[in-house]
Amino acid sequence: MDFKTQLVYQAAKLRLRKIERYTAEAEDLQRAQLRHILSRARGTELGERYDLGRATDYRDFAQRLPLVEYDAVKGDIERMIQGERNVLIPGGCRWYAKSSGTTSDRSKYIPVPYLHLQDCHYRGGSDALWIYLRNYPDSRFFSTKGLVLGGSHSPMSLGSQASVGDLSAILVEHMPLLGNWLRVPRRETLLMSEWNAKMSAIVREVAQAPVGSLSGVPSWMLVLLRQLLEYTGAGDISELWPQLEVFFHGGISFSPYRSIYHELIPSPRMRYEETYNASEGFFAIQDDPSESGMLLMLDYGVFYEFIPMDELEYSAEGSVAEHVRAIPLWEVEQDRDYALVITTLGGLYRYLIGDTVRFTSTAPYRIVITGRTKHFINAFGEELMVTNTDTAIARTTERTGVQVAEYTVAPHFLLDEGKGYHDWLIEFVQPPSDLAAYARILDEELRRANSDYDAKRYEDMTLLPLQLEPAPAGLFHRWLEEQGKLGGQHKVPRLSSSRHYLEELLELKQRLSNSSPEL
Template sequence: MAIIGSLIKGIIELRDKMVSEPNAEEAQLGVLKKLLNTAKNTEFGKNYDFEHILESDDPKKEFSAKVPYFDYNKINEQWWSKMHEGKEDVTWPGKPPYFALSSGTTGKTSKRIPVTEDMVDAIRQSGIKQVSALSNFDLPADFFEKEIMMLGSSTDLQTEGDHQEGEISGISASNIPFWFRGYYKPGEDIAKIEEWDDRIQRIAENAKNWDIGALSGIPSWMELMLKKVIEYHNAENIHEIWPNLQVYTSGGVAFEPYSKSFNALLAHPITVIDTYLASEGFLAYQQRPDTHAMKLVMDNGIYFEFVPLKAEYVNEDGSITDDAEVVPLSEVKEEVDYILLISTVSGAWRYLIGDTIKFTDLEKHEIKITGRTKFFLNVVGSQLSVNKMNDAVQELEERFDIQIPEFTLAAVRIDGEFFHSWYLGTTSKLNDDDLAEALDESLKAANKNYKVARSKALKGVKVKTIDPNLFNEWNALNKKKGGQVKMERVMNEEKFAEWEDFIATQK
């Protein structure tokens, strides 16, 4: 009998029963007031008169009226850059001990996003909420005695002056509670290895020494790690190495596009739990098993606002217009795409995180990530969001019985006419024209704007199938392997030309 596991499971279930859900709107108002009050004497707080906002009859309304939208470039240029010059009390009291490096899905230059002690604590508290939610998944007691493989970036953070820098997964892993370290794999020594390939090699070499019950990390890199472990031990699937593997906690991107290729590495299905941990904070987690939607964390250091995803609100670079409409939590609707804005205990204010979401259950405040503002493809009025692209690619997988874990596309001009040019990552040998026709028909059926565009300025769809590993090599060339690195789903013409040049050199 799993005595320790039974005790842990019992404690989790008891905590889940004792901790009641807060009223979301009241919790969000409380978070906003606490953020404003804490930061009122910072440069930012004084500049936007947080004292006045706090004294107003409607702080939410006054906040949205006084403080403009910020994307990374704008807030970094105007405010966060001052921290690198040694200034304190800029957008949050004091100076942050960490900066999260994030190249996101575009560009080679890393963003440097402040991570305060308050944010480290908020991420930890949200992690505890997620662990408590495991009581809803009917997992056996012995699961709670197994080890957890957390595959992120290196925990060997770089010291820069008075702070440390690294990806958020590395910062989080370097701050895990002492009581959790016995469960944490690959362990501190391996986790500090900077080079992805070296780290994965060490994981493969040590894999049989560990009794892994759960995995955590971005799907694309998790797949590569599992394949390496399977190959190293000449196994058929990962359950031959880790027979007690029962849970995978995904994050960073939608899991659905990877589900078919991921499940091919298993002997039997496991429980997949989605999370939403970004460089800017731990925003949401899956609370129950009968959905892939995630519950927004309403009472823990992040204040949310929502901008309807409309073509007229989105600039070409993925930022939003100054006059974009903002919708409060009380007025959001289900199955409508929104651009997410956050204000946080790290001193981000009305910050465009870059993701689009939709509410799937208003009562439970559950969401799904539907895409990125930079990946909103509207060059010729097609108004394609990433979730529509993901759905169409999944239809291809089912129709042709293939795996397509990665893809990218761009609107390109050929002889003066626009086409959508797709690259699909698959090892299957199928006719590209057949895939293009099926993809086109799927998108027409799912998106009326796309259908109209196809009858006018958008002349057609072109598809090229390539080895899925080329997407990882592109990321390695432009950014680096592993961690929070994600493939860009949509490229502009200039970036797409670089991509096609890269692909041409790989043949």
């Protein structure tokens, strides 16, 4: 390490020793988080509603509180936004993160009280850096600048009592002094609301900066890097920023983008570090480059529970069925898919965040994100999840050299035959010369990645070969723009059992084709 990085790193060693105790002390750490959260919740309306003062252990807590999604807590959050105090947390809450984990028209406002911001979100960002520096002692991190690409909305007032913004905008608003010193672009640029204007401003501001690290969502960072190459005329990003060494990424799977980034940043010392940071909290960090999965962070004021995906059911009203049971961390099994449930210092209790995870290790606890509880396809018993399609895309890229920018998938039913197939809409970096051959290889890789898909594809008995349609460049971004969700952490659902998203994209493709026949 250079002198500056080594100096700052000295302060991290005590924290790293605590993280190293995760393996031996996981259950004790999680029980301590629950006790801390409950001690603060007892004086709130929610605490009185469920008599949390009598909750003495995990089993008692789980029996008293139901499993919930956003609709169940929306009313309490709206009261907090109006200034009511002691509803879900002690006192009030000024800041709310506008959730970007969905592309529905309904906005979700997630409370971000200052305690949760510090103990969870900022601690997660710091720990990601300390773990990276531990793994790569040749880093010169603090002798360079860090390019942060955040959300598309600067914080806005929700009235006299509250403000709302993308989580990334809230983090920028409260960023500690060290982070402000390292970061580019300027705060004013990052908080610009109009996404296209902001991207242009960032390009102009950072083109000559000594950038050594990147932080953001892979899809949007890719857009920025390409604009930078066009603006500067550089051959690749390593030529533009020879000191660039790491990309801290999250929000979506990196697998489909890996080959594109390796082409744009050919430096052999470039590293890619995955983090799991959502509006509701910072949950996991890639801690060992030789292991798959991210280390679940156990002392961030978050208590974790997990619902086996094959046991998750919903009532007729759309809420989680009463008989569904969640389990604590110390009861999970490796290589099984779970819906993630969190209880936090931020005022969420037994809350289904909407993500599904799988444990790649239980000593320590490491996870991979496998998809969304409502964004998967099981129309024909194939149980296809995002982790399967991302893996298949990556393997198909390895075999064909064809890179994918964006994609979405939906089922197509042939009711008279009792069969069906999957419709794929793919935006390629460069379309394959033989689309049918690409589709055939992709289907092969899906069968490799998912045994249920393979079984349903056997001799076309239930599931026919996938159908693939190429999308014109920019189609997915144009769709997000029309939804008012361009930029930042927003993304198109990869998989859906409904054809809603796919049909809207196909309709947009047709409109663009009619206005520009060359498409």
